[in-house]
Amino acid sequence: MSIFCTVDDKHIPLYRIMWVASVPHFCGEEDCMAEGKYEIRLEQGEAVWAKVEERDEALEALDRWQGGLETPGEDWEA
Numbered sequence: 001m002s003i004f005c006t007v008d009d010k011h012i013p014l015y016r017i018m019w020v021a022s023v024p025h026f027c028g029e030e031d032c033m034a035e036g037k038y039e040i041r042l043e044q045g046e047a048v049w050a051k052v053e054e055r056d057e058a059l060e061a062l063d064r065w066q067g068g069l070e071t072p073g074e075d076w077e078a
């Protein structure tokens with residue numbers, strides 16, 4: 001299991017992700033490079049801009065990664 005996800009040709013360590021946008025970026029500026037992309041905010045005020053597929057992959061990777069950190073609770077009682 002990888003702790004990286006790929007966004008905008010960069011391998012991002014999942015533990016550096018602070019939050020993931022649920023709606024695409026829109027600011028109305030003509031020269032905006034991030035228009036229609038989803039912001040993935042990293043530690044230290046950095047951000048990367050993900051296409052919708054990359055955003056979904058990042059969310060799935062986060063789910064798997066966080067799930068892997070949890071200690072098993074209910075399974076071993078039965």
Ligand SMILES: [Zn+2]
Nearest residue numbers: 026027032034
């Ligand atoms: Zn913008």
